Amino acid sequence: MKLPIAIGATEAPARTKPSNYPEPFASRMKGRTKRPLGDLFGLSNFGANLTTLEPGAVSALQHRHTLQDEFVYVLEGKAVLVTGDIETVLGAGMCAGFKAGGASHHLENRSDVPVTYLEIGDRTKGDEVSYPADDLVGELGPQGWVFRHKDGSPY
Amino acid sequence: MKLPIAIGATEAPARTKPSNYPEPFASRMKGRTKRPLGDLFGLSNFGANLTTLEPGAVSALQHRHTLQDEFVYVLEGKAVLVTGDIETVLGAGMCAGFKAGGASHHLENRSDVPVTYLEIGDRTKGDEVSYPADDLVGELGPQGWVFRHKDGSPY
Numbered sequence: 001m002k003l004p005i006a007i008g009a010t011e012a013p014a015r016t017k018p019s020n021y022p023e024p025f026a027s028r029m030k031g032r033t034k035r036p037l038g039d040l041f042g043l044s045n046f047g048a049n050l051t052t053l054e055p056g057a058v059s060a061l062q063h064r065h066t067l068q069d070e071f072v073y074v075l076e077g078k079a080v081l082v083t084g085d086i087e088t089v090l091g092a093g094m095c096a097g098f099k100a101g102g103a104s105h106h107l108e109n110r111s112d113v114p115v116t117y118l119e120i121g122d123r124t125k126g127d128e129v130s131y132p133a134d135d136l137v138g139e140l141g142p143q144g145w146v147f148r149h150k151d152g153s154p155y
Numbered sequence: 156m157k158l159p160i161a162i163g164a165t166e167a168p169a170r171t172k173p174s175n176y177p178e179p180f181a182s183r184m185k186g187r188t189k190r191p192l193g194d195l196f197g198l199s200n201f202g203a204n205l206t207t208l209e210p211g212a213v214s215a216l217q218h219r220h221t222l223q224d225e226f227v228y229v230l231e232g233k234a235v236l237v238t239g240d241i242e243t244v245l246g247a248g249m250c251a252g253f254k255a256g257g258a259s260h261h262l263e264n265r266s267d268v269p270v271t272y273l274e275i276g277d278r279t280k281g282d283e284v285s286y287p288a289d290d291l292v293g294e295l296g297p298q299g300w301v302f303r304h305k306d307g308s309p310y
Contacts, residue, residue, distance in 0.1 A: 005243050006236060006251040009228065041252025043224040045277040046201050048252070069198040073164065073273055081161060088161050096161040097196025097203070118228060120275050122200040 003042050009050040009118075012037055020145050021061070022155035025136060031057030031109075037118075046122040053079065053115050059107035061134050067127040070098040070120065072107065077115030079107040090117075100124075104132050158197050164205040164273075167192055175300050176216070177310035180291060186212030186264075192273075201277040208234065208270050214262035216289050222282040225253040225275065227262065232270030234262040245272075255279075259287050 012035040019029040031054035038048035053059065059072075062082065073095040081088045081096055084103045090096060098105050109115045129138035138147050148154055167190040174181040186209035193203035208214065214227075217237065227236075228250040236243045236251055239258045245251060253260050264270045284293035293302050302310055 003254075005238055005241060006245055006249050008248055009250050010248065037228075037250050038224070038226050038252050041226070042254040042257070043226060043252045044254070045224040045279060046226075046275065048226045048228075048250075048275060069193070069200040071193050071196070071198060071201075071203045071275075073192075073203075083160055086160060090161055093163055093165065094161050095164050095192050095203075097193050097198045099158075099197040099199070102197070118273065120201065120203060120226075122277060124200060 004040060007037070007040060009035065009037055012040060012050060015049075020147075021136070022147050025061060025134065028058065028061070031055070032059065034119075044123065046120055049119050050075075051117055051119050053077075053107065053109035055109055055112050055114070057109050059119070061131045061136065062104045062106045063129050063131050063138075064098070064102060064104040065100050065121075065127050065129050067100050067124040068122050069100055072096055072117050072119045074115065074117045077109070077113055078111050079115045079117065080110050081105065081107055100127075104130070159195060162192070162195060164190065164192055167195060167205060170204075175302075176291070177302050180216060180289065183213070183216070186210070187214065189274075199278065201275055204274050205230075206272055206274050208232075208262065208264035210264055210267050210269070212264050214274070216286045216291065217259045217261045218284050218286050218293075219253070219257060219259040220255050220276075220282055220284050222255050222279040223277050224255050227251055227272050227274045229270065229272045232264070232268055233266050234270045234272065235265050236260065236262055255282075259285070 015034045019026040033052045035050040074090045079090045083105045127140040135150050170189045174184040188207045190205040229245045234245045238260045282295040
């Protein structure tokens with residue numbers, strides 16, 4: 001497949017599978033649209049998405065990675081970043097980074113207009129994700145993400 | 156050091172060393188300002204910079220990496236992306252990715268106003284950079300980037 005040289009980010013196709021989570025968590029990602037950008041150019045070391053949250057939508061469950069770093073930059077609208085118990089409003093031009101092993105976090109759109117941001121995350125193998133508020137753990141295996149209950153049983 | 160939760164990207168301090176290149180190449184980076192963002196949050200797997208090119212400035216020498224992927228997203232102004240022999244104008248909201256081992260590339264500001272973009276690059280060890288138009292090769296060693304002439308002699 002011939003890779004493009006450049007693209008208007010809003011023209012990138014939305015991800016066909018809206019969430020990798022098992023139910024009931026996948027349904028909680030309603031109103032979130034991710035447009036993978038890095039993948040379009042054949043990048044494999046990190047992902048870069050243009051993500052839009054409709055009013056009421058969230059970026060992900062509150063989570064933290066063991067090995068992968070994450071970074072977000074808000075392009076339009078306002079998101080509430082929830083980091084542990086701390087809430088910070090991110091407007092356009094603001095950014096935040098989430099180092100591996102740091103505090104759990106996610107973004108919420110509590111406004112009445114969409115919020116759009118760029119999100120970057122590397123793809124370090126062997127990564128695990130924990131979700132302090134939900135009965136879920138994730139592990140990046142050779143076939144992709146595998147999710148289980150906290151007691152290790154499958155969904 | 157206590158890490159910030161979030162920051163307005165334009166408030167991030169500019170890199171104190173404007174270029175890692177030896178002369179005469181470092182001087183060719185005049186008019187380029189990089190504000191490291193990911194480093195502020197303690198990220199180590201990839202770098203994320205807010206970079207501004209004044210009129211006439213360039214993002215880097217034309218180059219390609221052997222192992223590291225790169226991604227740019229234009230926030231303001233217009234940059235000319237030179238990929239091998241192909242020129243593509245990138246306006247605000249456009250993005251491009253440069254996979255490891257792909258075509259050589261850089262951005263030029265040929266306009267009369269600044270251009271500002273986000274640039275992301277991972278930090279895969281053992282990376283090497285080649286510069287088709289310049290007598291320079293770079294290698295990411297344990298102490299950081301080491302630059303030599305193409306015949307291997309030091310600068």
